[in-house]
Amino acid sequence: MFDSLMHTIANAFVEQLSKNPGWGIVGFTGQAVFGSRFILQWIASEYKKKSHVPRAFWYLSLVGSLILLTYSIHKQDPVFILGFSLNTFIYIRNIHLIYKHDKIGQVTPIEKDED
Numbered sequence: 001m002f003d004s005l006m007h008t009i010a011n012a013f014v015e016q017l018s019k020n021p022g023w024g025i026v027g028f029t030g031q032a033v034f035g036s037r038f039i040l041q042w043i044a045s046e047y048k049k050k051s052h053v054p055r056a057f058w059y060l061s062l063v064g065s066l067i068l069l070t071y072s073i074h075k076q077d078p079v080f081i082l083g084f085s086l087n088t089f090i091y092i093r094n095i096h097l098i099y100k101h102d103k104i105g106q107v108t109p110i111e112k113d114e115d
Helices: 002-019 021-048 055-075 078-104
Strands: none
Touching: 002 021, 021 055, 055 078
C-alpha cells in the first residue's frame, strides 16, 4: 500500500513537471512560501519560549496565498480558488491592523503580557 502511494505521488510530480514545468514551479514555489510561515512561527516561538506569531508570518501567508491563488486559477480548481481567495483577505486585514496599530502606538493590555 505504501509503495503504491509513493508511486502515485512520484508519477504526479513527474507528470506535473513534464507537462508544464513553468506552472509546476509556480505551484511548488507557492507551497514552499506558504509552508515556510509555519517554520518561521515555530522558530520565533522557540526563541521566545512561548507561542508567538511574528509579522513576517502574515507576509509569507499573503505572498504564498497569492501565488497559490494564481496557480489555482490556472488549474481552474474552484475549491482552492475559494480557499486562497478568502485567506488572502484575512492576511491583508491582519497586515492592515498591524500597521494601524503601529501608527497609533498604543500598547493594549494583552500586549503588556506578551513580552
